[in-house]
Amino acid sequence: MSEQDKPKKTLSLKKTTTADVDPAAPPKLRSGARAKVALNRLRQQAADAPAQEEPTRPTSRSAASKRPAGRSNSGPQGDRGRSDRPRRPAAAGEQRDRSERPNRRPTEGASFSRNDRNKEHPQRRSVAYDAPARTRNDDERPTRRPHPRDDAPRSGGSFRRKPESGFSTTQQFPVFAPCPQGMEEVLEAELQALGYENAKMGKGGCHFTTDWQGVLKANLYSRIATRILIQLAKAPVHNEDDIYALAHATPWEQWFGPDDTLRVDTSAIRSPMQSLQFCNLRTKDAICDRLREREGARPSIDTVRPDAKVHLFLDATSATLYLDTSGESLFKRGWRHNKGEAPLRENLAAGLLALSDWDPSAPLMDPFCGSGTILIEAAWIALGAPPGIWRPFHFERLRIHDDRMWRDLKEDARSRIAPKLEAPLVGYDLDPAVIDAAKRNLERAHLTPDTVRFEVGNALEALPIAEEGWLISNPPYGERLKGNQEAFWRDWSAWLKQHYAGWNINVITSDLTLPNQMRLKPKRRIPLYNGSLECRLFSFEMVAAGYR
């Protein structure tokens, strides 16, 4: 990404940061293999793709000092982390249910608790994936949590209007799916393989159009997108009043109402607007004013656990309003509790597997596996386990939401999960505590211990697990690599040359001199970002002795 493409201004009023700010035919699930085919074509097309706007990841930034004097009546959203209307006390376990459910171990009585199941059915030990079967908690909870004021008379004496979205099932929505920088091509390939034929990559993500079911599927199946945003409005803007007018003309009531809480984020690239916070406030005011005019009350602001999340994106000439259907970033699959040192995000790991052209039926090693992200992600890809199967989404809180449709989609997705892996997946790490963490993550990802073998071991002594395969890894770098770095890379390189002929070696690192240090010529070097860290994915093809 060139300097000028980087977001110049971003604004987020988050208190707790989420880390980011992501068809009728049955989806094909192996993004690695599909991406391989599609990528060749995409690489040809990439040069022709028009530049597209990106709702950039808002990074936390205090804009308090820039707050303009003239603000509207509504309370500023800038009350970080707290609602401007007292929030009702959560019913026991309720917030947990929403935010922590994906990490929950299978409930008692459910058929997929591996240990319980294996006690009863020892033959099932060979099952690689503890299929996330339906549970009451999972599928039968209400679409939208009841609000104490539901059906209660309004202050004006009128009753709450029945929320109806008024959408037809075939209505098409323009969607933007952001992704880690550098992953746009593989995201486009993934989306096209999932059936979004018109998916087209832009800066920082992909655009496509789809119906509501397609929105749900994108959330459920995309391994590379960071979130799924529906574009609700876009227009040229010259000042903050134009932004207010655009937001006020947008039919928010089709999506959420006064009983839902709201959060607005603003980001910008080359926007001439003076204060992003003021733009943020005008957007929030317009949404609240519109809902008050139509439904007699305004939503309260909750920057921590909002029901509805709106993104305002500004560029040099226009404003775009997006509704976030994902909520928490999609890389949060729900299994990670234990992070080793510098873990990769799950969607970055999925993108690395796709960029490395990994064949999901081939052996895979990560000799610096840390908390196991690459290998666990690979196991889910190889088994066809949908990345969103365990987690809640914001779309479940919207008026348009059809719980039956969502349940059917998940049921269908579960029925496609393969019972067993075809090839070995193996990870090593020097640190026993990190290997323990990886094993715990594996368990939480509903994978049996025989799916991915995690072992304490030194990468400099790790032998290949098969004649041929893929090694995809994120080795330590800089000060994290203790001792003589030059010697380390020289030794690892010598080890690879000696033992890994026939293997595809893929290394993501922020050390751009790594090939020199390893004295290897990369077959490919793909620029990408790990968060804000500029990296390269270097691919080396190891051939018998003398490779350079």
Ligand SMILES: C[S@@+](CC[C@H](N)C(=O)[O-])C[C@H]1O[C@@H](n2cnc3c(N)ncnc32)[C@H](O)[C@@H]1O
């Ligand atoms: C950047 S982290 C990998 C993070 C991993 N990709 C994840 O998502 O959690 C690098 C890992 O390499 C491990 N490591 C360092 N030197 C090693 C060696 N010689 N052999 C094996 N592992 C090593 C560290 O303990 C650390 O966990």
